[in-house]
Amino acid sequence: MSVVTGYNFAYLDEQTKRMIRRALLKAVAVPGYQVPFGSREMPLPYGWGTGGIQVTASVIGPDDVLKVIDQGADDTTNAVSIRRFFARVAGVATTERTPEATLIQTRHRIPETPLRAGQILVYQVPIPEPLRWVEPRETETRKMHALIEYGVMHVKLYEDITRHGRIATSYDYPVLVNDRYVMAPSPIPKFDNPKMHRMPALQLFGAGREKRLYAVPPYTKVESLDFEDHPFEVQRWDDVCALCGAADSYLDEVIVDDRGGRMYVCSDSDYCRERREAGHLGPGGPAGLEAAE
C-alpha cells in the first residue's frame, strides 16, 4: 500500500506525540493510575479506538510491525481500517501473526499466544474509571483512588453473587494493579484477566473520549477482585473450537442457520489459523455450514 504524503509520520504531529509519551511515562511509573492527556480529534469516531490509535501513533517507529485486532479477529472492519491507516500514514509493516508483531493494538481481547518481552499491547478503552458506576463525580473518584477507598467495588461483586449466585461480571472485570490502584482492564472478557498478571509485554491503555491513559509495566502484579468464598474464575465452555479443536481459547458462539444451529469458534482468529496450519482439526460445524461454504 502506498504511503500518503502530506502527513507527519504516524499522522500526529511531533509535539502531540511528545505530550502523549510524557503522559505514558508517568502512567508506566505509576501502574494503574489514570493520567489525563490532551486527547486529539482523530479521523475516526469516538468509541472506535481514538484513544488506542493515539497511543499507537505516539509509540510506533518505522521498524515496528503492527498487528490490530478487534474482538480477537484481524479481519473485522475496525481492525482492518486501523491497520490500513498506519500502513498509509506511517508506512510500517503489518502482520496478523502475534509472535511477529512488535506492537499490537487491541479491542476486547488479549491474544491467546503468550506475549513476550519487548512487545507492546495497546488497549482501546471506552470507560477508564472502574468506580464510575458507583460514583458519578470525577472529583470524588479521584479522591477514592488517592485514599484507596475501594470497598464499593466489592459492593458490585456482592450484588452479583446475591442476584446470580456467582460473580456474573464477565467483561471489564476490575483488577488491582501492583497492590495499589483498582483499574478497569477495558472490556476484555475476564477470561483474559489472568494473562495480564506478570505479562512480559508492556500494556498501555488509551481512552480518547475520556482523555485518560494508563499502563501496566512488564511483570507487574495484576489481581482480579473477588471474595474469599467466591474466588475469581474465568469462563469455561463445554465445546471446543469447531475449526481447530482448541479447548483452551476464548470461544465465540456463532449462529449458523435459522434452525438453532450453532458452532463455537476461537475468537482469536490468528491463534485458530496457526493451530489449523499445525494440523489440528476441530469437530466441524453443523452440516448446514459446510454446505453453505
Next chain:
Amino acid sequence: MTVDTAKPLLRAEGVSKFFGRQVGCREVSFDLHPGEVLGIVGESGSGKTTLLNCLSAQLEPTSGRVLYDTRVEGLQDVYRMSEASRRLLIRTDWGIVRQNPRDGLRMGVSAGANVGERLMAVGARHYGHIRAEATDWLARVEIDPERVDDPPATFSGGMQQRVQLARNLVTRPRLVFMDEPTGGLDVSVQARLLDLLRGLVTDLGLSAVVVTHDLAVTRLLAHRLVVMKGGAVVETGLTDQVLDDPQHPYSQLLVSSILQP
C-alpha cells in the same frame, strides 16, 4: 447539671457558620460524653442541620473547633486531621443517619449490600460472613431476614429508615448523628422506630446527636437538650428540665406549642 469529669467524646468550641452575611449557627459550645444522647431542637431555619453538618465533619465551620476523642490519638480537631483519617473516622467510628433514607442508602443494590458496604470498606472479603452479619443486623432493626436480598426501593419508608440505621451501626460506631430520623414517617411507625433507637442506644452504649423539631422524640431519646433559635443556643439542660420547666421565652413557646391529645 452534674459535673462530669470523664473525657468528652465530642466537644464543640464556639462553632459558628456563616453563609455570607447569613448566620447558620453562632458560637455553639458543648461537650458530649460517651453514652449520652444530645437532642438539638428548634424551629425550621434555626440552624439545627447546619450545626449537625458542622459537627459531623461535612461542613467546615467559619470559626470554632470540633474535637472528637479518636480511639488512637485522643481528642482531635476533626477539621485538622488528614482527609484520609477523617473519612475513615466517618465510615467506621461514626454513623450518619439522614432524614431521607434515599440520601443515605444505595437504592439500586440489595439491603444486604447496603448493610455490608461498610464492612467491605474496612476490608471484609468473605461473602458468607458479610451476608450473615448483614442479615443479623437487619434482624436487629426488625427487618425480616428473608428480605436481605431485596433492594431498599421495595421497602416502606419506615423500613428504609431502619436499613439506614443498620447500615450505620454495622461497624459498631461510637457516635451517631441523626437528622430528623423520624421525619416523614407516620405516628405508629415513628413510635416503633423510637423504641428501637432507644433500645439500640442503650444496648450498644451509643452516643448520639439527634436533630429534630419534634419535642416528643427528644423526650424519649435525648438525655440533654440544646434549644436553638436564629442560629444561637438559647437554652441547654437535661431533657426533663428543659421540657418541664423551660426558662427561656422561646423554649416556653416551643414547649407550649406541643399538641396535647
